[in-house]
Amino acid sequence: MKINRLLKANPFFKNVVTLASGTTIAQGLQLVVSPILTRLYTPDEFGLLALFVSFTAFLSVLATGRYELAVILPEKESHARKIVRLCIILLALSLIVFTLIFTFGRNGILAFITDKRIGGWLYFVPVTVFLFSAFEVFKYYCIRHKAYRAVSESSIIKAGTASLVPLAFGFGNTGAMGLILGYILSFCTGNLRLFKVFLKHKSSGETPSYRFRDLKYVAGRYKKFPKLTMPSHLVDTASDQLPVFVFSSFFTSSVVGFYSMTQRVLRLPLTVIGTAVGQVYFQKANESKSDPLALKNLTWGLYKKLVLIAVVPLGILLFFGHEIFGFVFGPAWIVLGDYGRALGIWYFFIFIASPLSNLFFVLEKQKEGLIFHLINFTAKVLVLLLCIFLHFGALKTVYGFGLIGALAFFGFTVYLLTLAGQKVWRVCLYTFLVMLAGIVPVYLLSMLI
Numbered sequence: 001m002k003i004n005r006l007l008k009a010n011p012f013f014k015n016v017v018t019l020a021s022g023t024t025i026a027q028g029l030q031l032v033v034s035p036i037l038t039r040l041y042t043p044d045e046f047g048l049l050a051l052f053v054s055f056t057a058f059l060s061v062l063a064t065g066r067y068e069l070a071v072i073l074p075e076k077e078s079h080a081r082k083i084v085r086l087c088i089i090l091l092a093l094s095l096i097v098f099t100l101i102f103t104f105g106r107n108g109i110l111a112f113i114t115d116k117r118i119g120g121w122l123y124f125v126p127v128t129v130f131l132f133s134a135f136e137v138f139k140y141y142c143i144r145h146k147a148y149r150a151v152s153e154s155s156i157i158k159a160g161t162a163s164l165v166p167l168a169f170g171f172g173n174t175g176a177m178g179l180i181l182g183y184i185l186s187f188c189t190g191n192l193r194l195f196k197v198f199l200k201h202k203s204s205g206e207t208p209s210y211r212f213r214d215l216k217y218v219a220g221r222y223k224k225f226p227k228l229t230m231p232s233h234l235v236d237t238a239s240d241q242l243p244v245f246v247f248s249s250f251f252t253s254s255v256v257g258f259y260s261m262t263q264r265v266l267r268l269p270l271t272v273i274g275t276a277v278g279q280v281y282f283q284k285a286n287e288s289k290s291d292p293l294a295l296k297n298l299t300w301g302l303y304k305k306l307v308l309i310a311v312v313p314l315g316i317l318l319f320f321g322h323e324i325f326g327f328v329f330g331p332a333w334i335v336l337g338d339y340g341r342a343l344g345i346w347y348f349f350i351f352i353a354s355p356l357s358n359l360f361f362v363l364e365k366q367k368e369g370l371i372f373h374l375i376n377f378t379a380k381v382l383v384l385l386l387c388i389f390l391h392f393g394a395l396k397t398v399y400g401f402g403l404i405g406a407l408a409f410f411g412f413t414v415y416l417l418t419l420a421g422q423k424v425w426r427v428c429l430y431t432f433l434v435m436l437a438g439i440v441p442v443y444l445l446s447m448l449i
Contacts, residue, residue, distance in 0.1 A: 026159030027268050033163040034264075038329040040170030041179060043257030049179040050260030051118050051248055054241040056128045061234045063094040063133040065226030069361055071140040072286060073222070080144055082218045084198065087137045089215070091130050098126035113245075115253050121180055131187035138194035143279050147197045151279070158190030228366030232373045239377040243401055246384050247394065255394040261329070262339035266317075266347040273309065277302065278355030285362045292421060299356060299420035303413070303427075306352045307434050314435075315442030317344045335395075342398045346405035353413045363419060372415070376408040 038046075064087045071087075074080045102109070102122045110119050135158075142150045162182045169178025247256045281302060288294040316324075321344075322337030329336065360369040383404045387397040410431075417427050 026155040029156070029159050029163045031268065033167055035328050035330070037166055037170060037179075038261070038333055041166070041176070043254040043261070043332070044252070045176040045179060045257070046261055047248070047253035047256030048115060048117055048121075048176040049183065050244050050256050051113070051115060052121050052125070052128075052180050053183065053260075054244040055122070055125045056132055058234075058237050058241055059094075059098060059125065059129045060132045060136075061230060061237050063129050064090045064137065066230040066233055067219070067222060067225050068133070068137040068140050069229060070218075070222035070225050071137070072144045072283060073361075074218075079218055079221075080141065082214050083222070084137055084141055086215045086219055087133075091133055091137075094133075095126050095130045098129060102126060112249065114249055115256075117176070124180070124184060128184050128187065131184070131191060135187050135191050135194065138191060138198055142194055142197045143283055145197065146283070148280070150193055150197045154190045154193040157193055158186040161189045162186035224364060224366045228370050229361070232366060232370035235370070235373040235377045239373070239380045242377075242380060242384065243398070246388070247397075250388060251394045258333070258335055258339055258394075259398065261333065262336050262343055265325075265336070266340065266343060273306075273351075277306070278358055281355050282358035282362065285359060289362050296421035299359065299417060300422050303352065303356065303417060303422075304430065306355065307431060308438075310348050310351050311434055311438030312442065314344055314348045315439040317341065318439070319442055319446035338395055339398055342395065343402040343405070346402045346409065349406055349409035349413055353409050353416065356413065356416045359416055359419055365419065368415075368419075372408075372412050376405075376412070379404050379408060 067083055067087050067090070071080050071083050074083070102125055106119065106122055109122065110116055135154075139151055139154070142148070162185075165182030165185055166178040169181065172178075243259060244256055247259060281298070285295060285298060288298055317340050321340040322334055325336035325340065326334035357369070360366055380401060383400045384397065387400050392400070414424055414427050418424060
């Protein structure tokens with residue numbers, strides 16, 4: 001009863017719980033299945049999946065010009081639906097262009113990749129990009145209408161498909177086929193639930209308009225998204241996926257598999273909590289942007305909660321990672337403890353910065369976001385090049401990459417909070433004290449055990 005009263009009194013918390021509960025169930029499914037999959041598939045096969053996902057993630061940023069992020073912003077519903085239709089047209093055009101590129105440029109692409117097994121799967125990249133991006137478009141439309149239950153249900157359906165398909169294929173010894181097919185089909189099933197919301201909010205007598213004049217208007221009104229947000233996300237995605245391409249060229253597919261599995265595990269809290277919080281924060285911050293004090297309190301309060309949530313799991317990862325990964329995923333994956341320690345602090349700040357980054361869109365500060373992502377990308381490229389030049393091994397390279405990522409995202413987080421009106425010294429002091437209080441006890445415990 002107390003929980004019900006709390007949910008009714010705090011719509012923000014209620015919406016976060018609705019989204020997070022669905023995402024928790026979805027990730028729970030994948031978490032339960034993962035220890036089985038790591039015994040059915042090798043690190044090498046997970047590496048092939050990671051390479052396919054990297055192609056998809058990178059091209060998905062280009063597919064819609066990031067106009068889907070603008071769906072939440074218009075006051076008029078008709079304008080929001082026009083943005084959705086604009087995205088659909090852009091997706092159709094992207095599907096044609098990418099299909100031509102991967103059909104006629106396949107050999108050129110394979111020349112830069114060591115693992116030639118990806119060759120046959122490149123033909124599936126364009127349609128996967130279409131499905132991936134369509135999911136994002138309809139997800140933001142659902143968030144606009146506060147249809148958080150639909151978003152939650154779609155996450156469960158998508159995760160169920162991504163978990164059960166590889167499981168079924170895994171017992172048939174089909175290699176990486178089950179992993180990649182599960183990834184592709186998950187977007188098919190997830191889109192069905194979201195698309196129902198779009199149809200439900202169709203006005204009576206509404207005739208879908210694809211008139212050039214209407215689409216040109218919304219495209220021009222929100223032109224900052226393709227001009228600034230898309231390049232920013234493109235650079236951010238490139239910096240995130242860069243290690244996969246580098247490792248697949250200079251190291252083995254097993255290294256790619258270890259790296260991608262570590263990312264998969266570390267993204268779990270980001271997906272379960274961070275994404276849900278970010279989607280609700282986006283909608284709430286958009287309502288509060290006319291009141292600077294309300295926006296400051298909302299943003300600072302959220303930051304403090306996110307730090308408190310993440311600090312103890314970070315300590316456990318740093319000092320008990322080997323034991324946990326070895327027990328859960330099997331002896332062949334015990335090295336994930338080293339990868340987790342290398343990337344832990346970076347993902348700690350990603351978890352915190354990801355929800356708050358929606359502030360860029362609310363305040364229409366896409367230019368500043370692009371500058372940050374360019375600096376972040378440049379730093380990571382230089383670190384990877386330096387590690388390769390010095391002939392570092394895979395693990396040392398991952399440590400260097402994680403360190404630069406942690407520094408970059410902490411700076412990014414501080415800047416976001418200054419946009420909301422918070423002082424730099426307050427952010428740094430609070431972060432340091434909480435990390436000290438949360439990590440030191442875990443370290444002492446590890447010394448006693």
